[in-house]
Structure formats: C-alpha cells, structure tokens
Amino acid sequence: MKTLTLNPIAHIAGEVHLPGSKSISNRVLLLAALAKGTTEISNLLDSDDVRHMLSALTALGISYQLSACRTRCTLVGNGGVFNQAEPLSLFLGNAGTAMRPLTAVLAACQVDVTLTGEPRMYERPIGHLVDALVQWQADIDYLGDVNYPPLRIRGKPLQGGHCLIDGSVSSQFLTAVLMVAPLLAGDSVIEIQGELVSKPYIDITLALMSRFGIEVENQDYKRFLVTGNQCYQSPGQWLVEGDASSASYFLAAAAIKGGTVKVTGIGKHAVQGDIHFADALAEMGAIVDWGDDYISVTRNELRGIDRDYNAIPDAAMTIATTALFAKGPTVIRNVYNWRVKETDRLTAMATELRKVGAEVEEGEDYLKIIPPAQLQHASIATYNDHRVAMCFSLVALSDTAVTIEDPDCTAKTFPSYFTEFNKLSH
Numbered sequence: 299m300k301t302l303t304l305n306p307i308a309h310i311a312g313e314v315h316l317p318g319s320k321s322i323s324n325r326v327l328l329l330a331a332l333a334k335g336t337t338e339i340s341n342l343l344d345s346d347d348v349r350h351m352l353s354a355l356t357a358l359g360i361s362y363q364l365s366a367c368r369t370r371c372t373l374v375g376n377g378g379v380f381n382q383a384e385p386l387s388l389f390l391g392n393a394g395t396a397m398r399p400l401t402a403v404l405a406a407c408q409v410d411v412t413l414t415g416e417p418r419m420y421e422r423p424i425g426h427l428v429d430a431l432v433q434w435q436a437d438i439d440y441l442g443d444v445n446y447p448p449l450r451i452r453g454k455p456l457q458g459g460h461c462l463i464d465g466s467v468s469s470q471f472l473t474a475v476l477m478v479a480p481l482l483a484g485d486s487v488i489e490i491q492g493e494l495v496s497k498p499y500i501d502i503t504l505a506l507m508s509r510f511g512i513e514v515e516n517q518d519y520k521r522f523l524v525t526g527n528q529c530y531q532s533p534g535q536w537l538v539e540g541d542a543s544s545a546s547y548f549l550a551a552a553a554i555k556g557g558t559v560k561v562t563g564i565g566k567h568a569v570q571g572d573i574h575f576a577d578a579l580a581e582m583g584a585i586v587d588w589g590d591d592y593i594s595v596t597r598n599e600l601r602g603i604d605r606d607y608n609a610i611p612d613a614a615m616t617i618a619t620t621a622l623f624a625k626g627p628t629v630i631r632n633v634y635n636w637r638v639k640e641t642d643r644l645t646a647m648a649t650e651l652r653k654v655g656a657e658v659e660e661g662e663d664y665l666k667i668i669p670p671a672q673l674q675h676a677s678i679a680t681y682n683d684h685r686v687a688m689c690f691s692l693v694a695l696s697d698t699a700v701t702i703e704d705p706d707c708t709a710k711t712f713p714s715y716f717t718e719f720n721k722l723s724h
C-alpha cells in the first residue's frame with residue numbers, strides 16, 4: 299500500500315486558492331442539466347465525486363464541454379426531466395451528493411436506471427429517502443440490502459403531494475426531494491420527521507434552486523412548500539465558491555503553527571455552513587479575519603472547547619486533530635451521522651487519535667479528546683476516507699513525523715491536497 303510520510307513542519311504560512319465546493323459543484327451540474335438554457339460553470343471542482351456526477355449526466359444524454367483543467371464547464375440543459383429509452387446502469391462511487399439527488403430526480407424521469415457504487419456506498423443508508431419518494435408513488439427497488447443501494451429505479455411522471463421525510467440521519471435526503479419537487483406535476487408539501495441534521499446544507503440547496511429560478515417556502519426547516527410543474531432556468535454563468543470543508547485543514551494548520559494562512563474563494567458571505575469552522579477556531583483562541591473573498595487565520599495559544607458541530611459535520615473532523623495542539627480537553631458533540639459517512643468516522647478518528655498518543659472517549663454521538671504531552675509517530679489508517687487523511691496531516695505540525703496510509707484517497711474531494719499543504723510548509 300502507498301504511504302506518505304510528512305516530516306515535522308516548523309512553520310506554516312501563505313495563501314491557497316481553494317478548489318470549488320463539492321456540494322455546490324454537484325448541485326449546480328444537476329440543476330444545470332435539468333434547466334432550460336446553457337450554463338457556464340467556473341471553478342468547478344475536479345475530483346472523484348464530481349467525475350461520477352459528470353459521467354452519470356453523460357449517460358443521461360447531457361452534453362457539456364470541459365476545459366483542459368476540468369474546472370470550467372459549459373453545459374446545455376435538458377429543459378426538464380431526462381428521457382432515455384434504454385436501461386442504464388450508473389456507477390456513483392461513494393458520492394453521496396450524486397447518489398441521493400439522482401435517486402430522487404431519476405424517479406421522476408422517463409428512465410429505467412440501476413444506481414451502483416463502491417462497497418461503502420452499500421453500507422450508507424438511503425431508506426429515509428426511498429420511503430419519502432414512495433409516498434409520491436415512485437417505483438424504486440433495493441437490489442441488495444433493504445434501505446441501502448444499489449437501487450433500481452423505474453422512473454415515471456410523479457404527481458407530488460404531501461410527503462413525510464425523516465431528517466435525522468442525512469440532510470441529503472431532503473436536498474434530493476427538494477430538487478425534484480418542482481418537476482412533479484402537482485404542488486408538494488414536504489414535512490420533516492425527527493430533528494433535521496446538517497441544516498446549512500439545506501440552505502445551499504435552497505440558494506441554488508433560487509438562482510435557477512425556483513423559490514421554496516421554508517417553514518422553519520419543518521415543512522417546505524414547493525410549486526409543481528415548473529422548470530429550472532439557467533442563470534447563464536456560475537462561479538463555484540471555494541470548498542469551505544477543504545479550507546478547514548489550512549485554517550487549522552495556521553492556528554496551530556502559523557504565521558498566517560489566507561484561503562481565497564470563500565468569504566464572509568459564502569453560502570456554505572462550513573465557513574463557521576473558523577468560528578470554532580476563534581473560540582479555541584485563533585485570530586480570524588474575514589473578507590468578502592477570503593478567510594485568514596493566524597496562530598495564537600489554543601485551548602480545548604466543548605461545542606455542538608451538527609451544522610458542520612465535515613469540517614468538525616478537523617477540530618479533532620486541531621485538539622491535539624490545544625490546552626485541555628476538546629469535546630465534539632452531536633455528530634452521530636459521522637458513523638454513516640465514508641467510514642464510521644467516530645470510531646476511525648478515536649482509533650487514530652489514540653495512535654498518536656491522545657486519550658479519547660468515544661460516545662454514541664461525540665468524541666472527547668485529551669491531548670498528550672508529546673505526540674508520537676504513527677502510521678495512520680485512512681479507511682478510504684479523504685477527511686481522515688487530510689485531518690491527520692496536521693500531526694506533522696509537531697516535533698513528530700506522521701505517516702498517512704493511502705494518501706490518494708483525498709481524490710474524493712481534493713486530489714491535490716498534499717501538494718497544496720506542502721506549499722505552505724516552511
């Protein structure tokens with residue numbers, strides 16, 4: 299197996315222009331494909347998750363042109379639902395932002411599609427989404443375990459109406475039903491059961507739908523009203539914000555061993571909830587500066603904090619390794635759904651943090667991390683989880699090297715991560 303050893307880094311400083319947001323890239327591609335008109339997308343992310351969405355759209359008959367660096371894309375919209383006479387099989391890797399929205403949209407298209415993915419995708423639940431779509435008479439079968447992909451979808455026009463959806467495991471299920479709702483024949487009322495998790499991702503969905511001409515009435519994240527029989531309208535041009543989750547590693551590195559690091563491509567008005575990772579760093583003691591198109595962080599003494607991270611589950615993982623450099627314990631609360639992401643992230647982070655010397659308490663939905671007096675070298679298993687690999691690069695900001703197993707797993711969202719990280723290291 300390939301490994302990457304990062305030697306101790308004495309100082310971190312510089313500027314990073316962030317690759318495009320994964321969440322926005324995959325949403326924009328799908329909405330542009332369903333829209334009337336042509337969309338010119340810039341700062342599109344080029345990563346595995348986005349490639350899976352692009353290949354699915356190709357198979358669904360969408361044409362687009364990508365620039366050589368694959369970060370600019372001109373896509374001609376379909377002007378409504380997809381229509382493919384031949385049965386299709388779409389491989390979506392482990393991309394939740396492709397699997398979930400495509401399940402909902404394809405249920406309302408004239409298609410007969412099988413959605414497949416990597417083995418881990420078959421362990422990531424999708425039952426709450428399927429249960430919601432079935433209330434609209436969608437025809438979806440589980441080809442393996444009940445409540446998990448792979449799925450066979452025999453799409454057809456759907457009427458809409460009332461649907462109840464469980465929001466307690468993933469917001470991507472609600473994102474998916476919201477995105478398809480305007481394409482249904484009648485109006486829809488989508489009601490949330492349980493406490494909705496990862497709420498800021500719904501804000502991203504609603505903001506993007508609005509830019510594509512569709513307004514949704516959000517009644518306090520409990521009920522959503524969507525008018526049916528509409529068509530998305532291309533906004534023409536679209537600049538994808540930088541990825542706020544990817545920013546977290548550089549900002550944390552500055553807080554630990556800066557210097558100052560400035561990330562550009564996101565700023566105080568960004569639509570992604572993960573920009574508020576910087577608030578957590580500020581609470582730990584880091585100096586944070588917000589601009590219209592940048593966030594910068596400068597080192598300061600860090601102290602451990604106890605905080606609820608339900609709104610920012612991805613960036614929250616970065617707090618777990620930042621905690622190794624803080625004074626006192628850090629508690630990361632309300633992140634139960636870490637267990638159903640790329641790996642069981644609560645167990646994975648606890649296991650790997652212990653390897654570098656931390657004392658860790660793993661609860662059902664939280665981690666408590668007590669940093670060691672001295673970090674120790676370890677070979678970090680990454681569980682095919684890009685974020686585990688990126689988080690543990692921070693261990694090199696000590697007197698100790700760190701070895702990252704399978705560093706190429708960052709390709710899911712950030713293929714050039716280690717190159718960018720090295721550029722800041724002095």
Ligand SMILES: O=C(O)C1=C[C@@H](OP(=O)(O)O)[C@@H](O)[C@H](O)C1
Nearest residue numbers: 321395468469470496499611612
């Ligand atoms: O909608 C999105 O773009 C995402 C929502 C979040 O998932 P959950 O809603 O499952 O927490 C997040 O973890 C994921 O990386 C991207």
Ligand SMILES: C=C(OP(=O)(O)O)C(=O)O
Nearest residue numbers: 392393394395612639640
């Ligand atoms: C949870 C993640 O991915 P996905 O979009 O596949 O859910 C992630 O990127 O951390």
